[in-house]
Amino acid sequence: MKKIFIFFMAVTMLSACKKALDVDNLLAYDPEQIWNDPLLADAYLTNIYPSAFGNHNVSADRNSDQLSGIAFPQDAVTITNGGLGNWNYNPIRLVNQALLDIPKGTLPDATKNRILGEAYFLRAYFYFGMVRTYGGVPYIKIPQDRFTDELNVPRNSTKECFDFMYEDLDKAISLLPKRNLPASSSWGKIDGNFALAFKGRMSLYKASPQFNPNNPWDNTYWADAYTVNKKAYDDLKAQGYQLVADYANTSLTERNTEVVFSVINQFPDKTASWDNGIRPLSFSRGNVAAAPTLEFVKAFPMLDGKLYSDPTSPYFVSEADFLKSYWKNRDPRFNKSIVWNAKVYPVSGTITGYRQYTALGIANALDNNGINPNSPERSTNNNVHTGFFILKNSDLTLTQANVLQYGIDYVLMRYAEVMLNYAEAANETNHPTEALDILKQIRIRAGIEAGTSGNYGITATTRTQIRQAIMDERNIELCFEGFRFNDLRRWRMFSLLDNKGKTGLEAIAIEPNGTEMSLSKARPLGQSNQLLEENFKYVPLSVPQTGNKLNILPEKYYFAPIQQSISANASKLQQNKDWGGSFDPTLQ
Structure with a gap:
C-alpha cells in the first residue's frame, strides 16, 4: 500500500x-x-x-x-x-x-x-x-x-x-x-x-x-x-x-x-477516470470524452522519422494513397498511443486476437462512427468519435466491470519534458548542436530508424527549422498529457486552431476489388475478428457533424479577461487591454 x-x-x-x-x-x-x-x-x-x-x-x-x-x-x-x-x-x-x-x-x-x-x-x-x-x-x-x-x-x-x-x-x-x-x-x-x-x-x-x-x-x-x-x-x-x-x-x-x-493514485483510496474516458464505450462505463483526430494521426512521422508526405522517405505515401495504409510503417509511438479500426486490442476480458472495429454496421453500436448510407443503423457517436481511440497510458488489465478502478499515478512532469524544454532554449540561444542531440535522444527511445545519415529523420539545420522540429516533437512525445494547447498559446500559434474544424475517419468494409462489401457479409467477419485494416476503405468525416462547427480563437485569446464578477467589486483591478481595459499583460 x-x-x-x-x-x-x-x-x-x-x-x-x-x-x-x-x-x-x-x-x-x-x-x-x-x-x-x-x-x-x-x-x-x-x-x-x-x-x-x-x-x-x-x-x-x-x-x-x-x-x-x-x-x-x-x-x-x-x-x-x-x-x-x-x-x-x-x-x-x-x-x-x-x-x-x-x-x-x-x-x-x-x-x-x-x-x-x-x-x-x-x-x-x-x-x-x-x-x-x-x-x-x-x-x-x-x-x-x-x-x-x-x-x-x-x-x-x-x-x-x-x-x-x-x-x-x-x-x-x-x-x-x-x-x-x-x-x-x-x-x-x-x-x-x-x-x-x-x-x-x-x-x-x-x-x-x-x-x-x-x-x-x-x-x-x-x-x-x-x-x-x-x-x-x-x-x-x-x-x-x-x-x-x-x-x-x-x-x-x-x-x-x-x-x-x-x-499518487491507488484504488480504492484515490483513482482517476482516464481509462473510463478514453476507451471504446463497450469497454468502459462512461462516454468517450475525446478521441484522436485525423489531423493528429497525420502529424506522426513514419518509421524513419520523416512525414508520410516527404518524397525523400522510403516510406513516402502520396496524399491520395495515405488513407489506404495510414497505420503502416509509422513512428512506433503511433502504435503505442492510438487505437484504430481493426487494430488488435488486447483489453482484459477479450479473446486472443480481438480487434477493435469502428465501422458503422460492424462495430458495437457503442463504438461506431460514420454515415454509411448502406447501414440500416445510424451512429449516435459522430459528434465525439473519430474512428480512433487513445491507447496511451491505458491500463488494459482492467475489465469493463472494474474500469473505474484506474489507479495509475498521474505523471505531471517527466524527464522527456525537461529534455525538450532544454532543447527549445538551446536552439534559441545559438546552441543548435545541443538541441539536435536532445531530439535524437528522444527519437532513439521512440524507436525511429537512424537512417544512413544517423540523424533519425531530422533534416533541420537552421534555427527556424530546428524550432519547428522541436515543436513537432513535443506534439508527438507529450501527446495527451495536457501540453499542446498551452504550447500553442505560448508560441502564439492559435492560427493552427482558429477557424478550423476537426476530422475523423469512417471505415467501410470492401471486397478485394475495392467495391463495398455487403454488411450482411462484413458483420459476421468482424464478429470473428477476420477483417483486417486493409479490408476497409477510409473516408474523412467532419467531427462534430452537428452544425459543422469551427474553433474560433482570435488574437485576444492569448490572454483571458478578468471576469466581470471579480472586477465589479475591485475598481483598482485593471482589465486587459484587448478586453476593454488598459493593462498590458505582456512583457513588452
Whole structure:
C-alpha cells in the first residue's frame, strides 16, 4: 500500500475530534495545533496538492488539435462567461497562511524547511497558472480574510509577477530536499528537482512569443531560459534520471527513472477516470470524452522519422494513397498511443486476437462512427468519435466491470519534458548542436530508424527549422498529457486552431476489388475478428457533424479577461487591454 494513504489515514485519526484539517475554514484554523505537529503540518500542505496538480484529464487536450471537441465556438471567452479563467486566490490564501505561521511553530528545523519549501513552490505554481492566463495579477503575499479577500488593488506588472515567482521558486529550491527517492515515504511530495525543472518550464513562458509578441525569439529572456533548463537537464541526468526503454511505460510503470513528479493514485483510496474516458464505450462505463483526430494521426512521422508526405522517405505515401495504409510503417509511438479500426486490442476480458472495429454496421453500436448510407443503423457517436481511440497510458488489465478502478499515478512532469524544454532554449540561444542531440535522444527511445545519415529523420539545420522540429516533437512525445494547447498559446500559434474544424475517419468494409462489401457479409467477419485494416476503405468525416462547427480563437485569446464578477467589486483591478481595459499583460 502506498505510504501516502497510510499518512492520510493517520491524519484522519489524529484530527477527527478537533477538525484541525478543515483548513479551508480559517475560522477554525489553529496554528498552534498544526505547526507543532509534523503529521498535521504535512497534511495541511498535502491537502492543497489536488487543487494545484489535478489528475489524469483527457479533456485537457480537447482544446487542441490532438483530440475531438470544439472547445472554442464563437464567443467562448467573454468577460462574463468564464472561458479561460483561472482565479486561484483561495488556495493561495491557505499557502500564505502557512508561510506566515510555520516559522512560529516548534517543528524540527528540517521539517520546517521542507514544508516552507513546499509552500513557496505552491505559491509560485498557483500564480504561474494565473499569469499564464491573464498576465500580471495582484501578487498577494499575506493571508487574506476567508470572507473578505482584499483584491481591490492594482495588478502587479507581468514582469513583477515573474520576478516574484522566480524568488519563490529559488526559496523553495534552497529549502526542499534535492530528491525524494521512489522507494521513500516522501515520494509524491515536491522536491528540489521538481522545483528546478518547473522553473525551467516557467522560463520558457517568460521568453515566449505569448509574452514578447514584438520580439518573440531574440529577447534577452531566452538566455535565462537556457541557463535554467540546461541546469535542470544536467542536474537530473547526474542523479540518474533517464528515458525509460519503452515509450509505452512512461507512466504505466510507476516511479520509473523518467518521473520527475507524479500525483499518487491507488484504488480504492484515490483513482482517476482516464481509462473510463478514453476507451471504446463497450469497454468502459462512461462516454468517450475525446478521441484522436485525423489531423493528429497525420502529424506522426513514419518509421524513419520523416512525414508520410516527404518524397525523400522510403516510406513516402502520396496524399491520395495515405488513407489506404495510414497505420503502416509509422513512428512506433503511433502504435503505442492510438487505437484504430481493426487494430488488435488486447483489453482484459477479450479473446486472443480481438480487434477493435469502428465501422458503422460492424462495430458495437457503442463504438461506431460514420454515415454509411448502406447501414440500416445510424451512429449516435459522430459528434465525439473519430474512428480512433487513445491507447496511451491505458491500463488494459482492467475489465469493463472494474474500469473505474484506474489507479495509475498521474505523471505531471517527466524527464522527456525537461529534455525538450532544454532543447527549445538551446536552439534559441545559438546552441543548435545541443538541441539536435536532445531530439535524437528522444527519437532513439521512440524507436525511429537512424537512417544512413544517423540523424533519425531530422533534416533541420537552421534555427527556424530546428524550432519547428522541436515543436513537432513535443506534439508527438507529450501527446495527451495536457501540453499542446498551452504550447500553442505560448508560441502564439492559435492560427493552427482558429477557424478550423476537426476530422475523423469512417471505415467501410470492401471486397478485394475495392467495391463495398455487403454488411450482411462484413458483420459476421468482424464478429470473428477476420477483417483486417486493409479490408476497409477510409473516408474523412467532419467531427462534430452537428452544425459543422469551427474553433474560433482570435488574437485576444492569448490572454483571458478578468471576469466581470471579480472586477465589479475591485475598481483598482485593471482589465486587459484587448478586453476593454488598459493593462498590458505582456512583457513588452
